[in-house]
Amino acid sequence: MARMTIQTVRKLAARIFVGLATMLLGGGAFADQPHPWQLGMQDPATPITERIQHFHNELLIIIFVISLFVFGLLLWIMIKFNARAHPVPTRTTHNTFIEFLWTVGPVLILVMIAIPSFKLMYYMDRVPDSKMTIKITGHQWYWEYAYPDNGNFSFNSNVIADKDLKPGDKRLLDVDNPLVIPVGTTIRLQVAGTDVIHSWFMPSFGVQEYAVVGRLNEAWVSVNNVGTYYGECNQICGVNHAMMPIKVVVMKQADFDKWVAQAKTAFAAPGEDTTKVATATAPVQPGNR
Ligand SMILES: [Cu+2]
Secondary structure (H helix, E strand, O other), rough: OHHHHHHHHHHHHHHHHHHHHHHOOOOOOOEEEOOOOOOOOOHHHHHHHOOOOOOHHHHHHHHHHHHHHHHHHHHHHHHHHHOOOOOOOOOOOOOOHHHHHHHHHHHHHHHHHHHHHHHHHHHOOOOOOOOOOEEEEEEEEEEEEEEEEHHOEEEOOOOOOOHHHOOOOOOOOOOOOEEEOOOOOOOEEEEEOOOOOOOEEEEOOOEEEEEEEEOEEEEOOOOOOOEEEEEEOOOOOOOHHHOOOOEEEEOOHHHHHHHHHHHHHHHHOOOOOOOOOOOOOOOOOOOOO
């Protein structure tokens, strides 16, 4: 156990060092994914995640102060008003001033939290002046990515099966065809589904968008650094829910343009409709099976 703790601390120290080095050097390769024994959240890769984590840290301070205050009150009551220290109990039932305080106090705290919370929500919700659009479609059980602004090609992104894993591949995270996007570009994500509800969840991007049949949900990303990032479908969507990870490769614009040029031919499928949705079948009548 002690060994495990030392290892955890060592890993944490290594991560902090890597984080600092990345920040100082800037622009270098960067990646994020879940780590064994991970504490806390993945490093922020977009302005959205930066704000989410900042807000999370602010809330932690507020929670800590409130907990400390309540704990102090409890201690005070236990020490000052126990049967030995205070043999004759008081018969006080109301105190208008204190009741006013414990009603208005929490309301003010909640308003204080609500204002930055709503600001952040609207910041995440509105796509600011996007340079390109990517359509993400959830299927049982893989993702489909379409590039309507770059030649309207599309491809499927399937998990790499355990038996096909090569050394260095991440089990249940690596895919055959990752989503590729340019760095520092505001991209509109349109998310839909064809069968059940999926959810396109990229922790380091601060994006979690439901993929629902017959509904077009929207999110946006602008990734700060070149690198490889991982996420997963996080809406229980059936037996292979764990087999539809998300891999995003973020490239410099020039590299992205090169990738688009070859992807257009590699994924060319003339006549294929990238916006197809599930066909509705007549519901089965009870007793009519
Ligand atoms: Cu799913």
